[in-house]
Amino acid sequence: MEPKKIITRLMMGVVLLTACTKDKVQPENIYAKTGIAAVVNSNFSLSLCRYALVTTHYDDTLSKPGPYTLLGPSNDAFTAAGWSSGAALIRATDSIRAMMPYHFIRGAIKLDSLPMAFNQPLTAGNGQPLYVTHWVNSRDTAIVVNGVRVSTFDKPATNGLVNITDGVLYPIVYNDVQQAVSGDPALSMFNAAIIQSGLAADYNTGGPYTVFAPVNAAFNAIGVMTVDSVYKMDVSKLQKIVKAHIATGRNFIYDYILKADVTANTYQEHMLSGAISTFTLVPDPLRQGRFAGITLQTASGASVSISRKNILAGNGVVHSISGLLNN
Template sequence: MKHLFLSGSLVKLLVVLLFSATMVSCKKDSTTTPVMPGTITAQVSAGSNFTLLKSAVVKAGLATTLDGTGPFTVFAPTDDAFTASGVTSSVIGSLPADQLKAILLYHTLGAKVMAADVPAGPNAKVVTAGGDSVFVTKNSGGVFVNGVNVVTADIAASNGVIHAISKVLFPPAGNIVEVASADTTFSFLVAAVVKASSGSTNVAAILSGGSILTVFAPTNNAFRAAGFATIDAVKAANANTLTSILTYHVIPGRIFSSDLTNGAQPATANGGKVTIGLSGSSATVKGNTNTSASNIIAANIMAKNGVIHVIDQVLLP
C-alpha cells in the first residue's frame, strides 16, 4: 500500500486556507440588515416612559400625522414630565381633543432639528407646527426649549427626531396681564397692577404692550406676607408706590430659567437691580432691601410678550 506524505509547508498552507474559508463563511452568516427606527408615532408607542404622551397623541388625533413622511422634531414630555406639570391621565381624559392638539403641536416642529443643530446662545426663535413660537437654547447645561431641559436628545425616528423633555410646554394664553388675570394665584398682583395704572404710569399698558419682558410674579400669599392682608388693602395703597414696586419685578427681554446665572444682577424696569441665586436645581431672586431671597417656585410660564416666573416674596427696591 502506498502512503501519501504531505510536506510541513503544504500542511500549513492547507490549515491557513481552511481557516480563511471558515472566517469568510462566519462573516457571511453574521451579516444582518440594519433595523430602521419606526416613525415618531411608533417610537412614542413603544417607549415605556411615553405612555401619557401616547394617550394624548391618540386623543388629539395626531397619531396619523406623526406617522407621516415629515420630517418632524418632537419635544416629547416623559411620563414624569406630565406628572410634574400636573397633567395626569385623568386630566388628559378631561381635556377637549382640540385643546390637546394645540398643546401637542406646540411641541412639534415641521423640520428635523438634531441637538447638535441647535444654535449656541440663548433663545433662538423657532415656529412650531401649530404656528406659535418656541425658543431653543444650547449652553453648558445642555439643550433647552422655553427654558425646559432636554433629558434625552436625538431619539431616532424614520420621519424625524424626538427629544425627551422634563416638563410639558404650554402655548401662551395671552399677554402677561391676560395670563396673570386668568390665574387666581395672582389676584393680588392683578389688583396691584390695576391700582398702579391709575397713577402717573400705566403699568397695565407696559405689561400688555409690544415690549418683550420677564416678570417675577408674587403670589397672593407673597403679598399678604408683605403686609397687604386683603385685596382691598392693595386697592387702598398709593398708586405710585405700587408702580415703583411692580416695575422692580420686571426685566426687559425674555429670560428663561436656563438663562439665569448665579450672582447675576439684571437691571429692572424701575432702574434698580435684583440678585439671582442658584443652588442645584433651585433658583432665587432677591430685592435690594429684602432680608432674604425669594424662591422661584414655578418658572417659564409663557406669555405672548414674554415669560413669567412665580415667586414667594414681594421684591423690595
C-alpha cells in the same frame, strides 16, 4: 373616540401601523414602520406620550412623510403634570388635543446644531412660537425649550427627529404678561398694582418682559390685606413696586441657571426700577451637579422662592414669587 376603541388601538400598536398588502406597499406604511410614531411606540420612557398622540390622532400626523421634529414629554413629565396613566390622558382628551401640536415642529430641526443662543424662536405645529436655548458653560451643556430641559435629543426617524423633554410644554393662552398676571387669582393684588400704577398699557405691548409677580400673601406680609387697599395706595409707590419686579427680555428659570456664575452660583438681574436683584441657584437633590431652580433676595436680604414658573405669554414670561423684592 371611545376609550375602549383607543385602548384597542394602542394595544395593536405597530401591527396596525405596519400593515400592508403583498402587492403594494403604501408610502404611509413605510413611514409608520420606522417613523416618529413608531419610534415613540418602541420607547418605554415615551409610553404616556404614545397615549397622548393616539388619543388625539396626532400619531397619524407623525406617521406621514413629514418631516417633523417631536418634543415628546417623558413619562415622568406627564406624571408631574398630573397625568400618570394612559387612562388619565384619555379622560383629559380635550386638554391634551390642544396641547400636543405644541409638541412638534414641521421640519427636521436638529436642536443640537442650533446656534449657541438663548430662546431662539421656532414655530410649533399649532403655529405658536417655541423658544429654544442651546448653551454651554464649564459645567453643563443644555438644550432647553420654554424653560424645559431636553434630556434626549435628535434621535433619528425616517420622517424626522425625536426628542424627549423633562416637562410638558403648554401652549400660549395669554396675549401679554399683564393678562397672564390677571389670569392667576393668587396674583390679584399685583395685578391691581399694575393697573393702579398706570403701567398696564406698557405691559400689554412692547417687551419681551420677565415678570416676577409677588403672590397676594407677599402683600399681606407688609400689611396690605385686600385688592381694594392696593387701589388706595400712592401711584408713585405702586410704580416703584411694579418696576422692581419686571426685567427686560424673555427669561425662563433655566435660563438663569445657565447664565449664573459657575463659581458663586449666583446671577444679578437689572430690574426696570433700576434695582439689581440677586438670584441664587438651588441644587437639585436628585441629580448631583444640577440645579432645580433659583431663589431671589429682597433688599433686606431675605430669601424669596419661586412658587410658579415659566408661564409663557405673547410678550414675555411670568414667574410667581413668595415675597416683595423691594421690601
